[in-house]
Amino acid sequence: MKRVVSILLSVMMIMSVVVGTSAFAESANNANKKMCKVHCVYAFSPALDGEDGYKFLTNPVKETEKGKPYTTNIKFNTDVNLAEFNVAVIMGDGTIIKPVLVDKGNFSISIPKVEDDIYICINGIYDTNDDFPIVGGCTKLFVWNLNNVTSSYEYQNANPNSGDYHYNLGTVTYAPKEGYKITSIKILEVVPCYDILKNEYTYEIKDCVNSDRNIVKDNGDGTYTASDYMGESYYIEVIAEPIVKPTVNKITKVTLNQKSVTLNKGKSTTVKATVTPTNATNKKLKWTTSNSKVATVSQSGKVIAKGRGVATIKAMATDGSNKYATLKVTVKQPVTSVKLNKKTATLKVKGNAKQKTVTLKATVYPNNANNKTVKWSTSKSKIATVNSKGKVIAKKKGTCYIIATAKDGSKKSAKCKITVK
Numbered sequence: 001m002k003r004v005v006s007i008l009l010s011v012m013m014i015m016s017v018v019v020g021t022s023a024f025a026e027s028a029n030n031a032n033k034k035m036c037k038v039h040c041v042y043a044f045s046p047a048l049d050g051e052d053g054y055k056f057l058t059n060p061v062k063e064t065e066k067g068k069p070y071t072t073n074i075k076f077n078t079d080v081n082l083a084e085f086n087v088a089v090i091m092g093d094g095t096i097i098k099p100v101l102v103d104k105g106n107f108s109i110s111i112p113k114v115e116d117d118i119y120i121c122i123n124g125i126y127d128t129n130d131d132f133p134i135v136g137g138c139t140k141l142f143v144w145n146l147n148n149v150t151s152s153y154e155y156q157n158a159n160p161n162s163g164d165y166h167y168n169l170g171t172v173t174y175a176p177k178e179g180y181k182i183t184s185i186k187i188l189e190v191v192p193c194y195d196i197l198k199n200e201y202t203y204e205i206k207d208c209v210n211s212d213r214n215i216v217k218d219n220g221d222g223t224y225t226a227s228d229y230m231g232e233s234y235y236i237e238v239i240a241e242p243i244v245k246p247t248v249n250k251i252t253k254v255t256l257n258q259k260s261v262t263l264n265k266g267k268s269t270t271v272k273a274t275v276t277p278t279n280a281t282n283k284k285l286k287w288t289t290s291n292s293k294v295a296t297v298s299q300s301g302k303v304i305a306k307g308r309g310v311a312t313i314k315a316m317a318t319d320g321s322n323k324y325a326t327l328k329v330t331v332k333q334p335v336t337s338v339k340l341n342k343k344t345a346t347l348k349v350k351g352n353a354k355q356k357t358v359t360l361k362a363t364v365y366p367n368n369a370n371n372k373t374v375k376w377s378t379s380k381s382k383i384a385t386v387n388s389k390g391k392v393i394a395k396k397k398g399t400c401y402i403i404a405t406a407k408d409g410s411k412k413s414a415k416c417k418i419t420v421k
Contacts, residue, residue: 057120172226248319293307
């Protein structure tokens with residue numbers, strides 16, 4: 001009797017992300033998982049549409065411990081008019097495990113050590129007579145497994161185990177739900193080939209991601225498009241995982257190494273800032289001045305005194321915390337020069353009062369200098385002395401200098417040569 005095999009099974013394969021392709025890598029979380037999922041997918045005639053695939057498993061667990069053995073049996077209802085069943089067990093890494101046929105409609109599955117998810121794929125084989133084999137609705141199996149993903153295909157909400165899907169799906173766009181990102185797309189076709197002489201099946205796995213008929217494209221906006229010609233049956237899984245937002249530590253305090261500073265015009269100082277906490281995500285500060293005519297500040301904290309007055313320097317956090325610290329800058333105008341009303345003077349030690357004394361006057365520049373006072377001194381007090389008002393008195397014959405020095409620390413000065421006769 002002619003045997004017609006009508007099997008189209010579909011499972012998933014993890015595709016690696018490589019440059020220039022749109023395949024995906026398995027999530028790093030799966031590598032460390034302790035439990036592996038057990039999937040049961042199948043295609044049958046309408047008589048069994050809607051049945052739960054797990055009802056065919058003697059041990060209908062939906063997950064099993066990784067690293068441990070897994071054993072179960074698949075038993076079918078003998079009243080169903082199917083001459084034979086075919087079962088393929090595909091591990092998540094693509095490894096095929098051939099079940100053992102115990103007797104008609106009873107397959108034994110034994111996995112010594114579970115390393116990844118298990119996909120038990122079941123398909124019915126119709127064989128009523130030599131002349132008119134019936135293949136029916138079992139020739140198509142197309143199953144979606146969309147995890148936190150939406151699909152543009154109109155059949156996305158259909159019963160995944162039911163019926164005949166269109167051969168040409170065209171272009172399908174997969175989009176992650178809000179708060180998720182697509183991390184894995186798996187499209188795998190498993191084609192069982194019946195060997196008449198050996199009376200057994202061999203299996204061929206076809207990678208359908210980026211094959212001639214299926215091109216997965218990264219759209220650049222978080223969505224992916226698959227151009228599919230569904231000439232066979234597929235199991236497609238698209239996984240989106242939650243977007244893990246990085247921890248943001250905002251600045252709680254900004255501290256400067258000084259609270260106030262006094263500078264002469266043209267001088268500079270560098271202010272150092274410290275932010276709290278030390279592990280703040282964004283430590284960048286924005287430096288500003290309240291009056292650039294008085295003092296300017298660079299983005300590295302260097303303050304330059306520009307003109308007499310008071311300005312406030314602010315170091316502001318840029319992470320949105322609105323934390324800041326301020327520095328009061330007082331800029332003083334230093335003395336640039338001192339001039340005397342006389343450069344030389346001659347006095348007589350035995351002359352009259354006018355001949356014995358002279359009063360010097362000092363003028364300080366610029367006019368807006370903060371401190372215009374001067375300190376008077378003599379180079380030789382035995383020859384001539386000077387008081388705080390610039391009055392010089394001759395003491396003894398000889399030559400000396402009377403000096404007027406600015407008191408603001410600029411060290412600017414002027415001198416008058418005194419000759420005593």
